[in-house]
Amino acid sequence: MPSGFIEYLQTTGFALLTWKMLVMWAVAGVLLWLAIRKGFEPLLLVPIAFGALVANLPTRGVLTADLRPDGLYETATFTVEGHLVEAPAGEGGDEVSNVQRMRVTRVEGGLFDFISQGIKLELFPPLIFLGVGALTDFGPLIAMPRTLLLGAAAQLGLFITFMGANLLGFTAKQSASIGIIGGADGPTAIFLSNKLAPELLGAIAVAAYSYMSLVPLIQPPIMRLLTTKKERVIRMKRLRPVSKLEKLIFALVVMIVCVLLVPDASALIVMLMLGNFLRECAVTERLVKASQNEIINVLTLFLGTSVGLTMHGESFLAPETIKIILLGVVAFGFSTAGGVLCAKLMNVCSPRNPINPLIGSAGVSAVPMAARVSQVEGQRYDKNNHLLMHAMGPNVAGVIGTAVAAGYFIATLGH
Amino acid sequence: MTAIIPDHLVLAVLPEYPPVAESIAYQLSGLLVVLLALGGIWLMLETIGALFRRSDGEAKSRAAAPTDSPSVVEPRIEPVDVANEPISPSLTHALIAGTVHAAFQGRARIMGVAAVPSPEVQAIIAAAVHSIFDGRARIVAVKPLNTDTSWAREGRRDIFVSHRVR
Structure with missing residues (x-):
């Protein structure tokens, strides 16, 4: 009886626990605390933290994690068993001589080995962009299109962080993936990291989403540092109403221009604008509702959990993770500064129709959190100054800008 | 592709x-x-x-641009000056009822309005008046009716005038 009991205990998960797993339990606990108690991006941090906890449990049938010879963990692999099939007579020929057929008899893998293919095959981020497009009103941007420049300038942090990461020992591909944190756009960060540096996916996703939730803490000091009190109370002209036709044309124009300029960002841009076109055409209500709710919710759940499952203690508890977390702040800071400084520069060029520089910080995506920060900061100095709708322009421009920047990185480093 | x-x-x-x-x-x-x-x-x-x-x-x-055939004359919308006009009890009642209905999605029923309106009711009246008159009206005073029966009478009158009586 005792020997049988001991043999049984050896089959349980206790024997497989390591100290790194226990540390990761604490990390997952902190993330859950931040999400639930502090309300930091709970829709994403809760699935990520839960996935991180599961990744560090000796589970069976959930996720396959293999240690590669280079010391990195490879997750979400599954086994396909089968046997080769002889090509039927008469179907041969030179053209198909290199093709072999296989009859699959068994596919073996855990639940998330299959669900995580949504990240590996780059399906989730573009599909989430479909929902983002269906949720976004580009009206403020169309009414004041010059704020597109703020969205472009707020990508400054991406490129500066690229160099910083490179100097800290990361490769060019890894540096680009870390730099994209400054874009404050989770799906784009995951999309790019999966393409260029999948080994850093977990740390980059956690840093991106954590900092997005910390926008109200990170941005205001930088905004105050770079603006005068006189600039902060600038009142902007009321936005003109935008017609439905203009919004429809906008979706098509943005898609065509971006795909022509950066074909590697096509998947993101096309889905973003498809979602927006569905919304604005006003004849596909069911599709819009599905995109805004069911599709984006299901994918967010799967995306967050799949990302969390990449946070295996053996790979996550490394000095690189600390560096990524630090570089993420740098990226955010420079992106915020880029937007604010660009607004000041635009005021020098166009003093008759000034822009309140506080809306420049909204050029980092983080929709609509960054725009809300501009509104709150503006009202701190003038209670009747409402900057929210003006800030939504650079805010949604930032989404496009980050996708374009990601396309540039993929075009130059991913081939 | x-x-x-x-x-x-x-x-x-x-x-x-x-x-x-x-x-x-x-x-x-x-x-x-x-x-x-x-x-x-x-x-x-x-x-x-x-x-x-x-x-x-x-x-x-x-x-x-002026047209040659003035057969159809567009009604000119003038700003409404209601600052010094008392709002009729029926309108006040309707405003409160409409706003409460919208706010509570039909799940609330008005049992009565206190003689001296509470700050909440005053806020509801102000919001409703602002919404209906598009900010062109200013509430100078809210005067409660003298008796409860006046509310009932106004309600009956409203219902009565809203239907064609043969």
Whole structure:
């Protein structure tokens, strides 16, 4: 009886626990605390933290994690068993001589080995962009299109962080993936990291989403540092109403221009604008509702959990993770500064129709959190100054800008 | 459709650890690409916006131009000066009922309005008046009716006048 009991205990998960797993339990606990108690991006941090906890449990049938010879963990692999099939007579020929057929008899893998293919095959981020497009009103941007420049300038942090990461020992591909944190756009960060540096996916996703939730803490000091009190109370002209036709044309124009300029960002841009076109055409209500709710919710759940499952203690508890977390702040800071400084520069060029520089910080995506920060900061100095709708322009421009920047990185480093 | 990008179209190819100068040039070209993309969209949107504003202006001027056949006269909307006019009890009652219905999605029922309206009721009246008169009215005073029966009478009168009585 005792020997049988001991043999049984050896089959349980206790024997497989390591100290790194226990540390990761604490990390997952902190993330859950931040999400639930502090309300930091709970829709994403809760699935990520839960996935991180599961990744560090000796589970069976959930996720396959293999240690590669280079010391990195490879997750979400599954086994396909089968046997080769002889090509039927008469179907041969030179053209198909290199093709072999296989009859699959068994596919073996855990639940998330299959669900995580949504990240590996780059399906989730573009599909989430479909929902983002269906949720976004580009009206403020169309009414004041010059704020597109703020969205472009707020990508400054991406490129500066690229160099910083490179100097800290990361490769060019890894540096680009870390730099994209400054874009404050989770799906784009995951999309790019999966393409260029999948080994850093977990740390980059956690840093991106954590900092997005910390926008109200990170941005205001930088905004105050770079603006005068006189600039902060600038009142902007009321936005003109935008017609439905203009919004429809906008979706098509943005898609065509971006795909022509950066074909590697096509998947993101096309889905973003498809979602927006569905919304604005006003004849596909069911599709819009599905995109805004069911599709984006299901994918967010799967995306967050799949990302969390990449946070295996053996790979996550490394000095690189600390560096990524630090570089993420740098990226955010420079992106915020880029937007604010660009607004000041635009005021020098166009003093008759000034822009309140506080809306420049909204050029980092983080929709609509960054725009809300501009509104709150503006009202701190003038209670009747409402900057929210003006800030939504650079805010949604930032989404496009980050996708374009990601396309540039993929075009130059991913081939 | 998958686009096959020729090698000569790749903007830059970096080594894994590029020298600082090369890295800066790479960053600048990246920022330039983003600026070009968003700047290009800006210019297109300005052009499209200008066309729309122009067509809107023409439509407005056509509508404002005098016509030869004055058979159909558009009613001219004048600002309503209700600052010094007492709002009828039926209107006040309807405003409160409508606002409460909208706020509680039909799940609330008004049992009565206190003789001296509470701050909440005053806020409801103010919001409703602002919404209906589009900010052109100012509430000077809210006067409660003398008796409860007046509310009932007003309600009956409202119902009565809203139907054609044979």
